[in-house]
Amino acid sequence: MTQVTLDIRPTFDVRQRLFGGVPWDVVLDDFDAVTSAAYSVSLFTTWDEDAVALAWLKEPDGADTPIGGDFFGAPALTEPRHMIPAMDARDTTQQLGVVGPWSERLAHFRFEFAPSDGEEIQSEYLVPRAHAVDAIRAVRELAPVIAPVLQISEIRTVAADDLWLSSAYGADVVGLHFTWLRDQAGVEAVLPALEAALLPLGARPHWGKLYLDRDTVVPDLYPRLDDFRTLTERLDPEGVFRNPFLTRLLGAL
The missing domain is CATH 3.30.70.2530 (Alpha-Beta Plaits)
Structure with a gap:
């Protein structure tokens, strides 16, 4: 640059x-x-x-x-x-x-x-604004499962952009953010139910926070992911900037 x-x-x-x-x-x-x-x-x-x-x-x-x-x-x-x-x-x-x-x-x-608390785990799912109310209703139904490992949730809106890996790429979205207790096993136990409710509504997970995506549907929610994969292979052919997460997401070089 x-x-x-x-x-x-x-x-x-x-x-x-x-x-x-x-x-x-x-x-x-x-x-x-x-x-x-x-x-x-x-x-x-x-x-x-x-x-x-x-x-x-x-x-x-x-x-x-x-x-x-x-x-x-x-x-x-x-x-x-x-x-x-x-x-x-x-x-x-x-x-x-x-x-x-x-x-x-x-x-x-x-x-x-x-x-925030400083001792926590965070997750966030960005849902197309058109599906925001359905997503909120779905999460409220999961309250008995979520509340025991939750500190607080934030609902916020984010304007659309054109950044390839942005969770707001191409659409106005609503972020459903979860500040969890620092209980890795407890949080990972509730995420499957949460993702089963939100991913069918087009929710994209925040890359820097915890998500599971056991059905590997998340890459399909990012239409420019293949372009990004091609770019990384050209600019970083030795994988200097790779880590296990990126290799799992983008595939081996």
């Missing part, structure tokens, strides 16, 4: 607010309205709750917003919260509508602190 051109947006300020207890029927019946209500919307749940525990909204300073002290029936919180109830909110970026630079608000966690 000899040259890179960056498309840079001018800096901007952001505020973030939290709302507690968004009714599930609202999320399922009006999913697009809920998830597009702010610049960034994250929903946090353990799936076995009567309502989504937290809605985490990030908005550019000065943006017009109809959201006051209520978000689809969920009241605004008046005290900072970590998305994992047992964790200290001091690890999170500043909340309660306090305006600050985008670099100190768009991430959930302060750069100088450990993100």
